[in-house]
């Protein structure tokens with residue numbers, strides 16, 4: 001039986017699951033701050049979305065210690081919630097297009113609303129199936145949805161990692177108690193080279209590279 005998990009991630013999940021497509025909890029919006037050395041945003045959040053009481057510490061670590069994002073091309077925030085990662089990328093890389101994906105309709109609405117409030121016109125908050133098939137990402141940034149279960153998470157990651165551009169990379173933040181190291185090993189076994197960039201406060205910041213030949217093979221056969 002797995003040990004009980006008292007991480008902030010779990011405490012932040014209140015009514016229902018944060019990855020429901022249609023949250024059942026009645027809406028109650030409020031604003032939370034995202035303060036980073038280079039930017040400060042006020043983000044609207046709601047019941048039924050991840051980290052509704054305040055930006056998740058893992059997400060904040062990713063944004064504080066992650067690399068400078070690519071300045072152009074298509075970037076992906078995989079599992080955007082109300083948008084802290086997507087909006088930070090959009091502000092830091094104004095020439096890039098930032099795709100913000102989620103299964104949770106309320107999260108997508110909030111990301112769209114937050115992007116508009118922050119005057120960021122380079123954010124596209126959409127469901128996965130609405131990303132055009134020919135888009136290849138120079139970077140994927142994610143605090144991934146570990147709670148959907150191992151098999152679903154692995155499938156989700158493979159789906160989107162295989163849409164990295166040949167020289168692209170993914171930056172993932174995962175708590176070690178939620179399986180960061182075993183997931184990195186599994187990714188390596190699947191052919192995605194991984195590198196640990198940071199380990200702090202129990203979180204791992206992991207850089208993931210495309211499988212050799214993947215994006216090019218798919219582009220050639222498209």
Ligand SMILES: C[S@@+](CC[C@H](N)C(=O)[O-])C[C@H]1O[C@@H](n2cnc3c(N)ncnc32)[C@H](O)[C@@H]1O
Nearest residue numbers: 018019050059079080081102103104143144145
């Ligand atoms: C750990 S939360 C991170 C949210 C946000 N990026 C943040 O840092 O606050 C993971 C997000 O992934 C979303 N998610 C779950 N399953 C998904 C899927 N199959 N495709 C896309 N997003 C998914 C959840 O709804 C949730 O918003």
